[in-house]
Amino acid sequence: MRPSLLKRVLFRLHWLAGISAGLVLGAVGLTGGLLGLEQPVLAWLNPALHVDAAGRALQTPDRWIEAARAAMPGYTVRSVSWEGPDHAVGVRLARAGARPTEVALDPYSGAVLGAERGKAFFASAERIHRNLAAGPVGKQIVGASTALMFVFIATGIYLRWPRRARSPSAWLRMNTAAKGRGFWWQLHAVVGTWLLVPYLLAAATGLWWSYDFYRNALNGLAGVPAPQRRAPAGDAPVAASLDAAWAAFQREAPEATRANIATTTAADGALEIRYQTAASPHDRAWDSLKLDPADGSVRTREAYADQPRGRRFIASLFPLHSGSWFGVPGRIVAAGAALLMPLFALSGLWMWVLRRRNAALRRRAASAQASLEVRTA
Template identity: 40%
Template sequence: MVRTILFRLHWALGLTAGLVLVVLGVTGALMSYEEAIGEWADRDRASMPVQDAVRLGPEAMVARLQAQRPGARVSTLTLSGDPERTPRARFSTDAKTGARPPSAYLDPYDGRDLGPPRLESAFATIRDLHRWLLVPGDGKGWGRSVTGASTIALLVFLATGLYLRWPQIHSWRVWLRPRLARPGRARWWSLHTIAGTWLLPAYALIALSGLWWSYDGYRTVATWALTGEAPRTRPSRMPGRSGPAEPLALDRTWAAFQAGEGAGATLAIVTLPAADATAIRIRYLTRDAPDSRARNDITFDAATGAQASVSRDADKPLGQRMADNMLEVHRGRFFGGIVAFVFFAASLLMPVLAVSGLVLYALRRRSARRRATSASPGLETARPLKV
């Protein structure tokens, strides 16, 4: 009875949540290498030869770019330690339209706008499709609820699938070796179950980390499990101030950063204070960083350029690092390039599992109809009654 219930639950979820999971898998695979794809598409804008001229400071870059984009306000400025890499700026969301203007690459010598990233809009659409299926309302609409419920369904898939295929003979050949030479339904069953077994750890971690953005209560519990404390919000205000300083001490901040913690940094993302904040935040990578997610975090007073706080990735325990880099955990990059590729392949193979499951369901239904037809009694020929 238990096996029958779990089997029906498995295929019922496949017929409902399966399509959503296919969409999440394909879009997630595309976003796994968003940066690499974008770098290739923007290779003529993302870099330029080094010139025998003085590079502009951050204040001049921001001022000249905002002059070319009337009404736009720079929110972040990404600077590289490689002199051939061009800076990239992002803008704040427009208060009237609720839309964010396209980002811009800029010439570091004269501040000229080199144009937006070519695939930024496309990946923004893919990201919205992945998060809430392009349903109106964005994160506050019912699309987020559907993707969250489908992610839970993926965990149920894994648990019920593991139970249903638990073999009586425990051998690695039974568990991990596909038998695609077998005809008919046996071939599809082997493809579906063996692929699911191989990819089960990746799917489990993808689902558990994906729920981080679906449910606030789950994020609170997961944060406590990883760090032993409730989620922390970054302080945006500094004591004694009511708003951002004008003008910002951006050049002084940058000079203090380069002379101190940021000496030799390979990447720096400078976040300018919003209307309700007075600190300039810089997330940066050092040359000895083990990978791209080991970012340090430092803040400066926006009026004076004095250092306010610093948080180094190497000083954090593993749980805190995972909580601070949950997106990289979700994409597998937190565990290294090999795991990231496994996550990419697992996401891309989601349609294979869905199609093989549907084929198995259709073949099983057809077989059941044949058995029902052969088992039904035929009409007997009427015989004359004897008088």
């Protein structure tokens, strides 16, 4: 195929992919960027969830659960989240036919701190991000659009391949003097090159949630069995008390900065507490203690660093997707790249409009010139 013909074919492919998936990816990117800002925004909106620990004795998980049940009668407690000595405790509850909910408590007094402001907004943003808030059909649309990201990237690189391909400035420098369609092309192509790596990483990891075959393939390569679906509320045995296990956890892991306490026991009767420390590499790097709920004796202990490499890779997919694997700078880059995603849909659409308009002007000019030549002949 001749280079000029190949370029036209790839341009049409890039354009068709943009028409079919650009707006979807814009919505997914915008909501993904908002989700990247969730933690600091919720912290700003909910100063009451930061509690004063000075001189106060921490209550026990049983007291927290008792307060949560009193606030939400008829719900079953699923887990307790402890986020450190200066933060509210979250008790997660579920009930058949209702969405799971969480009650925030003062871990020292047991007082209910009220609903977390902004949580419903970010829950809606997450539904749009995952499936356009349209259930299984929306999930398939998001998955197909995410797969088309690779088409955008591959065709876009070919279409903008500069003559001086070895020069970084030829790829990364924007011509700020450009006007009209050239200006929009600069935004579309050069900014897209800046964000190439974040978009590749987001697409490659995002497909893990979109398609079972992709998830199963990655799990198989990593040697990780398919995750088991969680039992519905009330189907698993509930520990009579968490206090003995919690006391043992505090002795065994005094360096913990956050923890998630299961309220249901495993098949062997053990109660699991997953936790992180200041040295944890990312927000999905959980160490684990399995304890006897009766006397708090340690059944097993597993550090994240000791897990097989494949399990650590699968656990890292979400931090890679959100940028948190790279710390605060990674979160900022990932959120910024996601928020800029609508730019490519809008700039591509506007360039298409300008291209059509310019083509129409050229046709009219050619027609007028032909008419003039006929009259003067």
